[in-house]
Each structure stands twice: as structure tokens, then as C-alpha cells.
Amino acid sequence: MAALTPKVVAPAATAAGAGAATGPLRGTHPAVRIAGTLGQRVLMLVVLLAVVFSAIELLPGDAASASAERGESTADLAERRHLLGLDRPVWERFISWMTALPTGDLGTSARGQKVTELLADPLPNTLVLALSAFVITVVLSLLLGCWAAARPGRLTDRTISHATTAAFAVPEFVVSALLLALSLWTGWLPAVTVTGGDGRPATWTMLIMPVLALVIPQTGWNTRVVRGALADQASSPHVEAAHLDGLPLRRILMSHQLPGAVPAIATGIATSTGLLFSGAVVVETLFNYPGIGTVLAGAVAARDTPLIAGVVICAGAVVSLVLLAADLIRHATPGVRA
Structure with missing residues (x-):
């Protein structure tokens, strides 16, 4: 466990990821x-889509046999x-799908429906789930990371470090299963999602458990990123000078350490966006949430390549936009060079 302390792993990982993206x-x-x-x-993203098409081709069976009815010749x-x-x-099918993509055509599913129509309702539901988890993760990670950095080496710092390491080490499906059992045992919150006539969760309380299942692991990771980035900044000359000037620790943390740590923090948080979408596949399935995770699970079972590719391109576009925003933050931060 010592090798996973935020002071060592988080800054190195985020810096490596940032450098690999823009080094040349x-x-x-x-x-x-x-x-x-x-x-x-x-x-x-194009390479990923090519891999998706190839991987589905290698699976046993195809969309025709998966949708076949008993007695068909x-x-x-x-x-x-x-x-x-x-x-x-x-x-040939991949090139045909890619050439239609710029027009907004995601192809036709194995059931004969337009992929864009099949994703029209689930995609906004997943975006609401992922955005809610993302915002809560950012807020909690900043609060916990700054709280730990303000008390380096003390009991608070060590407790937050161990707790967040444990939170990140637990997979989403385990967290989801525990929350599901807790919900069934206490009856405080809905254990499964019931949709209304518009295809969305009937009440906002049905979002709480799925959001928590995504927030807990990602808060663990991002708190380590924040804590590690602030620890790196603590040894900077301007921070040491602020200590020598006798400035309050809180002011040093907020005015001197945090601004310099923003690029690493933004990169780490942006990277976790992809993990939020991948975790949503499991979380939505367990909580019966009407998002693209449920659609993807059914599409893989049906060997429905256009529908799988449609889910991948939508999720990939959102993740790419968040990563691009992180790149813009890094480029715009004074004193930081990508």
C-alpha cells in the first residue's frame, strides 16, 4: 500500500499522461x-472504433444469429x-460507417432502428448521471485534498490518505453491490430505478445510489491527485518564501500552492471522466438505470456493431471534450508549459 501514496504516484501519473499527449x-x-x-x-477515437468493429467480428455468432427466432432456416x-x-x-462496413458519421448518421441497429433514435433517451440520462458524479467528485476531491495538504503528516492527512486509497481500490461493481444491499436493508433510498413516461427516472432520489457508486472510487483517486499535486508545490521556491515571510498556512495553500497545482489536478480529473463512463456501464446495469450502459450491455449480447459503435463515439466525444478542456487549462495557466 505504501507504493500508492498520493505524494508519489498521483503527480507522476498525471504528469506522464500530460507529457505523452503533447510532448512532440x-x-x-x-x-x-x-x-x-x-x-x-x-x-x-478512430483507432478505438476500428478495434470495436474488429473485436465484435471475432466474437462467436453475429447480429443475425443473435436476433434469430426459433425455427428459422x-x-x-x-x-x-x-x-x-x-x-x-x-x-468495408467500418469505412461505410465512418463516412456516414460526419452527417450524424450512426447507422442502423440489428433490429432495424436508427442508432440515433435508440440513443436519444439513454444518452441524456447517462450525461445527467455522469455530470452529477463528476461535479460531486471535483468538489469532494478538492476539499479533502486541500484539507489533507493543510495538515501534512498529521492524523488527518494519514486518515484521508488511507481512506481515499481504499475507496479507489474498490471496483464500482463492489461499491454498487454494497450500496444496493444497504438500500434494500434500510429502505431509505430506492434500490432500483423506475422510469416515467418520458424514459427518465421517476424521482430524483433514484439518482442518489448510482451517483454514489461512481463518486466513491473517483473521489478516492482524485483526492490523491490533489494531495500529490499540492505536495509537489510545497517544495517550490515561492511557497518556501511565503513560509519564511510568516504567511498563514491557509493563505499559502490557497494563494501559492493551489494555483500551481491546477494543471496536474485538471489532468487527473479529466482522465477520470473516462472511468466514470466505463463505470456507468456496471452501475446502470445493477441499478436498472436507463442509460447507455444498459444499451451497451444489450448491444454486446446482440452483437449489434453499429449500436456499440454509436455508444462508443458518444462517450468518446464527451471524454475528448473534457480532456481538451484540461489541455486548455494547462496551456492557459501562468508559468505552466505543456
């Missing part, structure tokens, strides 16, 4: 660096494969 563009104009970073994000399956385009090479 160092020394160029900020606009060029940002454009280059955006190009890298887009390229990575081989000829019927062959006809369905032709209608779904499954008799074409996977690379």
Missing part, C-alpha cells in the same frame, strides 16, 4: 499545440445477414 508539440504556438492535441484525440439467416450487410468484409 512542445515549444510550438499554443493554438498549434491545441490543434495537434485535438487531432491526436480524434485519431485515437439457414436461408432466412443468410438473407438477414445480407440485409444487415454482414456478408461484406468488416473493413
